[in-house]
Amino acid sequence: MRRLSGNEELILLAIWRLQGDAYGVPIRNLLSDITKENWSIAGVYGPLKRMTKAGLVTAETGAPTPERGGKRKRFYRLTDSGLQHLSFAREIRRRMWDGQRNVSLEVVR
């Protein structure tokens, strides 16, 4: 179990949220909307490829559509391993945030 990088975590979360409708375009759009940043293709596909190799996500090829100039879509899904990594990442953040309700400069125990 390794700790995900920030981008990897966001990408996995996006895939999880999109629940079966997760291919390149919506993943990128979701990420861009939420982070208010313009994600580049490489910035998404790079980590995605690595995570596929590591077995955190799987890919399925879909049907070609005319808007894509006849190219097929590739849908991504979380694997069990991917889900575990995601939970682990969440757990780490929870522990770090130490169950704070209000975000302030002082830590209230």
Place this chain on the structure above:
Amino acid sequence: MNQNGLLHRMVRGMLRVSIPRDDREAILGDLEESYRSQEASFGRTTAQLWFIGQAVRSVPLFIFYSLQNGAIMILNFIKLSFRGIVKRKGFAAINIVGLAVGLASALIIFVYIQHESSYDNFHRNSDSIYRVNWDYKWQGNEGIGSGTPPPLANRLLSDYPQVESAVRIFPVSAIVVRQTDRSFVESRIWGVDSGFFEMFSFPLVEGDRQEVLSEPGQVVLTQRMAQKYFGTQSALGSTVVIGEDRNFLGRAYANEFTVTGIISDPPENSSLQFDMLTSMVSYPEVAFFDWSWVWMQLTTFVRLTPDASVIDLEHDLTKTIATYAPPAFDRIGFSFNEMIHSGGRWNFIFQPFSDVYLGSTEIGNRLGPLGNRSYLVILGIIATLLLAVASINFMNLSTARSLNSAREVGIRKVLGATRRGLAARFITESLIFSLLALILAIGLLALALDPLTKLSGKHLGSMLSQTPMFPVYIVAAAAIVGLVAGIYPSVYLSRFLPISILRHNLSGQGRRPAFRNYLVVAQFTISVSLIIATIVASDQMDYLDHTDIGFDRADVMVISNQNHLLGDQADTFVHTIKKKRTY
């Protein structure tokens, strides 16, 4: 999209090339879809800008990812290569050592050629300096010599604007130099014009360039000489006695010289080698022979303007000679015009200074050592042959080695290896071998430098540190050999069908290895020829060393009485030595 825009096509091309093959369809499809939605919402221009922006941001990253993957793969190949070496140590050793020896030999020759080619290159003005040579045919003798007469330099300076400066050098024959109680015979003392320091880049350690040799009775010592005569004391201002006080046809030569400067020792790669420089005006014979165009005891160097035409200069010079030489000839009882009419020649020609060391085999050099360009050419050819033989051998052995891994190739192919992947596998292995050979070769070179220095009398390695390109050339050479050697087996092997490999049935290539046979024959021819040549040369040297020359050379020392320096003391000297016989 504006499918036909040039920019658009360029960008798409870039994307296509940099995106890994498997992702290509998915990513390009995503791009198109996003583009269309952009176009729909924000219009075509925005969409196009967006597209270009995306591409520009992504291409470098994709390239980086591919490189990363490539690096991982190559690391794996490197590991396999080392494993292969360990598994077959003997074979690997032969392969590597063979190439190493070839590389080392070529390197050694290269170092020598480099050294020889670097002579006189340290002078600031070396491109515009020329040595004036004497082209003659007179009284049955014909040739080109390096001696010139005293008046030539000034004539050139005054009559020819393209001559910027002229310096004469007068080598003084062996002469006794005394300083208090130390006396030695020195044969590398020169009389030079004061422009010497401006023309040549021999740095003056002490003393002022303009003043140092402007008057008679001044001498500049090299650091070596200063050490020899004065030890650790400062030599500047002291007096040194050179030769005897004498008269030459009414003009006086005073033998007391004041040290007005110290100059650094001339470097090894200089065709001008001297120990002491004295002022030209100290020598009465030079001044006396200023009328003579026949007294060729000086060497003249000139500096020409950048646009000067040497051919025109030489041509014009013949007129000057025809004007001033005849009186000189008459004075010694010869007729210049008669000489010319009977087919004689008396011209002065210009030789580029950078050409002097290697190109003066027929001409000579009174001021220092000479090399020989033909030797360098021959050595260069030998080096190339050696490299060729070593490389061919390496290639053959590599091919043989890769046949041993035919099974690996078969399995890789079954598992889906591409031809490129296979090529990468074998080229990497080949490069590793040649790299190891290179390291070994450099080690051999370092070992050989000492004996070589003794053999050639020159310090061969010193130029290496000054040539920044040296390591680059070597590594490039080794890389090329490794690459070519790796290509052949990988191409050869990747042709096989996996099934025929796994069944130990390597048929499927009916081609006779004809090309390989030619290579082997060539190798043997070259090797045997070189060996024969070496044995002959070696025998010849042996003969020179050991043949009977009429007396026993062992334990014999020769004491020179050049120029009768011992004078009337010669007999006394012999008598004293004989008295001290202990045998």
